[in-house]
Amino acid sequence: MTRSVYVTGIGRGDGRQVVELGVMELLTRQVDRVGIYRPMVHDTPDRIFELLRSRYRLVQDPATVFGMGYEEAAALQAEQGQEALTARLVEGYLRVAEDYETVLILGSDFAGTNLPAELGVNARLANECGASVLPVIGGRAQSAESVAAEVRNAHHAYTNLGCDVIAMVANRVDPAEVAEAAERLSRAPEVPVYVLPDEPALAAPTVAQIAETLGAEVLLGDDAGLARDALDFVFGGAMLPTFLPKLTPGCVVVTPGDRADLIIGSLAAHSAGSPPIAGVLLTLDERPGPDILALANRLAPGTPVLAVATGSFTTAAGLFTLDGKLGAGTPRKAETALGLFETHVDTAELTERLSVARSSRVTPMMFEHALLERARADKRRIVLPEGAEERILRAAEVLLRRGVCELTLLGEEDAVRKKAGDLGVALDDPGLQIVDPQTSPLRERFASLYAELRAHRGVTYELAYDVVADVSYFGTLMVQEGLADGMVSGAVHSTAATIRPAFEIIKTRPGAAIVSSVFFMCLADKVLVYGDCAVNPDPNAEQLADIAIQAAATAARFDVEPRIAMLSYSTGTSGSGADVDKVRAATELVRERRPELLVEGPIQYDAAVAPSVAATKMPGSAVAGQATVLVFPDLNTGNNTYKAVQRSAGAVAVGPVLQGLRKPVNDLSRGALVQDIVNTVAITAIQAQQGETV
Template sequence: MTRSVYVTGIDRGDGRQVVELGVMELLTRQVDRVGVFRPLVHDGPDRLFELLRARYRLAQDPATVYGMDYHRASALQAEQGTDELVSALVDRFHLVARDYDVVLVLGTDYADTQLPDELSLNARLANEFGASVIPVVGGRGQSAESVLAETRNAYRAYDGLGCDVLAMVANRVTREDRDEIAERLADRLPVPTYVVPDEPALSAPTVAQIAQALGAKVLLGDDSGLARDALGFVFGGAMLPNLLGALTPGCLVITPGDRADLVIGSLAAHSAGTPPIAGVLLTLDEVPSDEILTLAARLAPGTPVLSVSGNSFPTAERLFSLEGKLNAATPRKAETALGLFERYADTTGLARRVSAPSSDRVTPMMFEHKLLEQARSDKRRVVLPEGTEERVLHAAEVLLRRGVCDLTLLGPVDQIRKKAADLGIDLGDTQLIDPATSELRDSFAGKYAALRAHKGVTVELAYDVVSDVNYFGTLMVQEGLADGMVSGSVHSTAATIRPAFEIIKTDPEASIVSSVFFMCLADKVLVYGDCAVNPDPDAEQLADIAIQSATTAARFGVEPRIAMLSYSTGTSGSGADVDKVREATELARSRRADLKIEGPIQYDAAVEPSVAATKLPGSEVAGQASVLIFPDLNTGNNTYKAVQRSAGAIAVGPVLQGLRKPVNDLSRGALVQDIVNTVAITAIQAQGPARNPSEKASQQ
């Protein structure tokens, strides 16, 4: 069983940080405790480790991450030999390995290391660590023939030195050659080979990185604008019409600071989205007047305007030598890198080959990873009615970069594009629809009028109703133009789900629409229902909520063990409220004899084994309940919020269940990650009918 994975290369410039980040993502899906070890390190901050630490909330002491610096390693190898160097690094590695389930090892970088035969050193270290190896071959600027030869030779080199090669990666290959290389490498080697194309956005510096490298003054711009990738450079010296014709999406405009016409023209083009630019860099230490800067700020809020003292030619020389780097300050690049790796590498197959130790713990991060992976496995289209909302746009960017699902954004198209441009967000081929002007509005009005004719709704009235983004989005789902909908970041719960009740309606197998929250605790995920929809369900409805919640839990990898909560456990109490829960329990058992269900039961007896042993000894559910059904909305809503705040749990939801097609509501305080998770859940709900919970659980 593999305990560590060693990502290495054969030369510098292979861009293996994409692979290292992708493997870390894969490992953290499987186990809770992942350590990082870099045998040799240069002076200065380790950008990749800082990114891993920030992104995956690593608690590892940075002092344990590194073996030694290159200078000391070179001296030790020269004075005492390779064996002494390897022995010292092995000792350092085991200090990390003893504390973690699996260790990601970051191989040497072949950059000014002064180490002879670096490939052999990496191979030996991998063997001494007991690590499996993923060699990465850089293909940037190389022909297909060269990439093919280097990949085969790299495999032979590491295999010949006794390494357990998990997979080969040919990275940064020319996009035009990618499919040919992948086809020709298929079945040529005894291990999987993944071919990843070059992605310009990863090597493009951000505006903030440019400002730092040039020592530029930031005249205008916010953090979001400074985080934009500069995908190219356009030098302005000609008249404005000629400059506008030369602008390209994501370019940085470089112009003398006294050309106010070019500054304003570039920002006006950006504001119109034709095209969105990364920013403006002014040379010659010339700064426009305050009036011009005020106009610029109003034209394109947040768009960076920088100023440097040099002229355009030396500035250009320095710009063309800059290359973007993955680090903690570039989360967008990290999303792009992960999306690239997950698209071109068989992460499911690679996970099986890694064979990391299985863990019974399910951390919030592991749960979130699995949501994205499950949604990505069978991509669906989700419509987001709040297309001009900043958080929704940021979430859309993450979803698109990670390839989680296809998206439709609703709202005035020009406003969506302008807002996205101001935020530096590339929406790619995302579908944008304005319900007010859409050609679908007439047909939707007719369909809605027919559905609500019994309420006296005419086509004329329906024409106004369907211009509402939530009604329009719900009709898209109903008509199969989208697979699910997520709204609520700026709309009330009623505004989000009322159209679903009117148009999509309840699933024939459900008597009621209800909701659950996934409560992600430190080491497990619990399902709480119903905490958002039904104020006081009767016994029949409560039984249906329990069955729906079990099905939802199983669909998302939580084995359903259902606790029907009450203030009394077993037969110890009586009263109308307890009797309702007791009746609901019996109804649920009669309908689904395959489910593990207990009730009435108190919360402590449901989740704490020591209490369960006293109150309900021998129960299959008590002490280990995973699905907790509350008797009413007051109890459920207060409990989930109390646990969320006092226990630091992450609450994902509410997730609606019982509708014929998925529609989900957001909290108006939803964070970007909350929106990402809810969209992923919606996409998964749309993938097809859930399997029988007992069947699902038996396969895990």
């Protein structure tokens, strides 16, 4: 039977998109296919559905998502009554429910809908769809007492109409009132009530939204600049010395287009990082000359400069009516919204109340969700040596906003903050620190430690003092000394530059013959573990056995039941030769050292993963056809195979994850995407939680 959740409200302006996104996040952690149904819609494409579709890789046909437009719904209710309206809307829901085991229903928005008794329409529809109801109550500009009263009234309204209310959310509550509101609501109503504070970054429009709303011409700026949040507006009219101190981080400077001094001064301040601004909006249909624009572009590349025809007063009136909107074009806001939801909602409790049975399949998204959830449960500090690299900064923002871990970025602080400002990335989280190895007081301590560790190689203190200024060595020493719990690097550095310091300083853990790597290959319906695809070019039988044993431990620690396939170009006894003999010998070593592990080899890839092939080539095997850990005979085979599967099968490859070190250090592919970095940092944090690497 389809399980449905109906997110609704009692009036406009409740910001429930945060809750809709948060509930979708919880559902996709449990279920591999979630359907969306919006009974009534203002316009299509609908921005919230587009956000959910892009973020959660939905393949649902948009034609099935929407019941009807509000105008049509109001006309149908007026002409034929609520029964006819409800019947039509339920028909739409049933079409979605036929194809999905769980459906998220997005209730009406109470904004210009012309529906009499709109709350009752939502309640009736939820009941007819058999959906549990999660009401959201807006608390902006209200006292804690008023918020509590609104929540109680909403609970009575929906329960009196027969709804199964599983929880409630008070959203956009004044941060100063959150604690008192939560205390008042802890006693009533009978269901959990979660209180979310008003978050300025969510209410702030992006520069792109400002340009669209005002019909502004974009004179300068790239996509990253246009995606910045406009946290404030500073209107320029004073002379530059008076004006500059009034700038605030993330502000949009609004000034007549003929004030070249304020334009250049604002962008120069941004370039210096004091403070980073969101952009410049020019009024009065005035535009600077080409020389001024060229200078502006050199001072702050990518920073938007917009122009409108209206004067300052009319422009201000338009700006102050703007409100930030979640959508597919605002992924950073989505991360902020999810961070807010996960911080203030007991997600374990709400998941239980949603009563959604966990799917037996593990999709890439479910695996990624599990990583973030496990890392968040026991926060660790991860050091990122490439602190000024764009992808690292964007990943850091996601990790901090989602509360996944604490971070240390290495690099010259002004350079890191300037780059973050150019990207519109916020670095104001208390869990973030920026350390410059060149000037850090730790440099002398680390030089002494490294000279002692490498004295047998003739390393002096003077040489060590130079070596430890390298970000990879400095980060590794932070991990060794317990100042960070793990390190992730490699977005711009080579694998050798990342792991050589770990070999020298952290070294292998007891029982590990070598350091090796695995990739988590997230296919459409399962997760496989590939090893070694990144470190050892041509392991011998002993090393291959060690890779297999470590890979099995890695798999088990990340909830993948290990069934090991030792891959070769032949299966069983069908082939011979040095390469096959190496795999056969490695398989026997695994069986001797770890008799409890399920292992098969030599075996070909198709026989390892395809039950139909296994039934012919290796019938009766406990591994063939259902292998989860695939160990390649050499780096050439492993690296090419993982990339071929990643590209041709659309698999998500998480890794490489290093195994065999005393403390966690992980390498990135230099082509790593932001989400790859987020996943690798989460894995590193989980390794650190376990006290040793896998």
